[in-house]
Amino acid sequence: MDLTVHAGDVYGYLGPNGAGKTTCLRMMLGLIRPTEGTVRLFGRDPQVTVAALDDVAGFVEAPTFYPYLSGRRNLELLAAFDGGDAPDRIDQALETVELTDRARDRVGGYSHGMRQRIGIAAALLRDPKLLLLDEPATGLDPAGMRDMRLLIRRLADEGMTVLLSSHLLAEVEELCNRVAIVRTGKIVYEGAIADLKRGAGAVYRLATTNDERAMAVCRAQPGIADVRTEHGRICFTAEEPAVADLSQALVEAGALIQALAPQTVTLEDLFFSLTEGDGVVNGGAPAPVEAAR
Amino acid sequence: MSAIDAVRGRRIAARPRSGPGVATVYRWELFKLRHQKRTYLGLGAAALVPILFVIAIHFRHHRDNGGDFAFASYLTKSGLVIPLVILLFGAVWMFPLITALVAGDIFASEDHNGTLKTVLTRSLERWQIFAGKGLAAATYAVAAIFISGTVAVIAGSLQSGFNSVQTLSGSIVSAPKGLELVYLSLLVYLIPIGTVVCIGLLLSTITRNSAAAVVGTLMVSLLFQLIGILPGLGALQPYLLSTQFNAWQGLLRQPIDWSPIVRAVWVCAMYAVPALGTAFLVFLRRDVAGG
Numbered sequence: 242m243d244l245t246v247h248a249g250d251v252y253g254y255l256g257p258n259g260a261g262k263t264t265c266l267r268m269m270l271g272l273i274r275p276t277e278g279t280v281r282l283f284g285r286d287p288q289v290t291v292a293a294l295d296d297v298a299g300f301v302e303a304p305t306f307y308p309y310l311s312g313r314r315n316l317e318l319l320a321a322f323d324g325g326d327a328p329d330r331i332d333q334a335l336e337t338v339e340l341t342d343r344a345r346d347r348v349g350g351y352s353h354g355m356r357q358r359i360g361i362a363a364a365l366l367r368d369p370k371l372l373l374l375d376e377p378a379t380g381l382d383p384a385g386m387r388d389m390r391l392l393i394r395r396l397a398d399e400g401m402t403v404l405l406s407s408h409l410l411a412e413v414e415e416l417c418n419r420v421a422i423v424r425t426g427k428i429v430y431e432g433a434i435a436d437l438k439r440g441a442g443a444v445y446r447l448a449t450t451n452d453e454r455a456m457a458v459c460r461a462q463p464g465i466a467d468v469r470t471e472h473g474r475i476c477f478t479a480e481e482p483a484v485a486d487l488s489q490a491l492v493e494a495g496a497l498i499q500a501l502a503p504q505t506v507t508l509e510d511l512f513f514s515l516t517e518g519d520g521v522v523n524g525g526a527p528a529p530v531e532a533a534r
Numbered sequence: 535m536s537a538i539d540a541v542r543g544r545r546i547a548a549r550p551r552s553g554p555g556v557a558t559v560y561r562w563e564l565f566k567l568r569h570q571k572r573t574y575l576g577l578g579a580a581a582l583v584p585i586l587f588v589i590a591i592h593f594r595h596h597r598d599n600g601g602d603f604a605f606a607s608y609l610t611k612s613g614l615v616i617p618l619v620i621l622l623f624g625a626v627w628m629f630p631l632i633t634a635l636v637a638g639d640i641f642a643s644e645d646h647n648g649t650l651k652t653v654l655t656r657s658l659e660r661w662q663i664f665a666g667k668g669l670a671a672a673t674y675a676v677a678a679i680f681i682s683g684t685v686a687v688i689a690g691s692l693q694s695g696f697n698s699v700q701t702l703s704g705s706i707v708s709a710p711k712g713l714e715l716v717y718l719s720l721l722v723y724l725i726p727i728g729t730v731v732c733i734g735l736l737l738s739t740i741t742r743n744s745a746a747a748v749v750g751t752l753m754v755s756l757l758f759q760l761i762g763i764l765p766g767l768g769a770l771q772p773y774l775l776s777t778q779f780n781a782w783q784g785l786l787r788q789p790i791d792w793s794p795i796v797r798a799v800w801v802c803a804m805y806a807v808p809a810l811g812t813a814f815l816v817f818l819r820r821d822v823a824g825g
Contacts, residue, residue, distance in 0.1 A: 270655045273821035291659050298655070305648035309569050318562050322656035324554040363652070 299373030304360025559666020616690025637734025
């Protein structure tokens, strides 16, 4: 499995349960050993030395802290474990995640959303080039999800590279510029979301005064593919010029158009077609990977 | 200034990091111990038992002056005997249990809280974390023994006076010399206690369950006691961990008998080194998949 995360990317890492996303992140962070192969972060193997994580921070699954210590104490402990000038960043990290007011409370009393946010604060202490976040919005209420999304967006806008594993496809679509979609431990797509959508082709829905005749016209028309019926409407895939020719052919055949509209392809549609179907969409050629080059 | 720029603060190109190390982990482990109830439970028990013992002697000595164990007849004559008697009886389960409370918990609690993955993804190598935690568990054990001994000296002296002590050879030593012997005995007692720490660390690392590790450590200690009293196994007696808890008695002989102390060192090492080594390797190589 190769992942190419460019500097400045907000990179979505998608896959169904059991696809190996969290396992992969754990290997990247040196928490588990690969049964075969190696992991390289900025050219260094986290299994060999923790120095491989010098420019990396993040959390796998829910971030965890000592519940009997305050949020600030937890950050002080982790900053001490990071060394250098990490302790100097505590106040600003708390401010960034908007937890300054609750910093002296015990983490045991924090809500799930607050723990997620202090998890990001703990990551920021390391001044990372690459932030690895595993399902950061999972379990949050709608307001918490929105806040988390805004926080990640803000960090990304300010230049931080983020690798985001998530089940929330709408969130990934909104936040990420590039994605990797993994199925049973293998990448079935890696590249820009825009390329993925473009590669999938535009899907149109059509309703006419004579759908039977319209179906025949569609099947015979050059540039029109994958003609089928869905929910009583004719669906097909085509480029824009072919659609213009089709409208003329339909009129000439006496099947007057009642509705002809492009159907928006969502990341969710593509995700399911890649992870449940047989299709592999090549929006961009997979390349040898190093994180955040 | 953006949030990230601000967080980065005084980032400089070379980014030198004053490296965190074993001392950092050790310091923070002690800090964490100060914020956990089980620490005070163990240290509280270590302090309370001598006090209860002295109270029991106070109410009992009017009726009966002693029993059939070492120093029994001196219980009401010198308070310096109290810590020695506590050492004698504490070896059965009290001190192993107090020691296990922290040694058995120190890794397992990280699994319970899911915090191992949090600390392992910082800038410390696993061996540094292991060493810091091991030292903290050992420090707690040392504190428990010396708190217990000191409280016993004070409470015993208040009850029976700060008087001279009769050694196991029958000679009498002055109170100051007796006090010196008490603290030397506490030091020697740390040899088997150190082994209990190592067994606790091993079980804490392997079981990843605090209760199992604490109870398991105590069970190992009790198992040695059991083997020691089984008929036909007398030849094993000198090599049992439980026997080494009596090594300090060599100090209470005239002249000092060093042989049980020397034996305690190598017998305890025989148990402690494999336990600590295994715990170390398990911790170094283990996958952290939970939490």
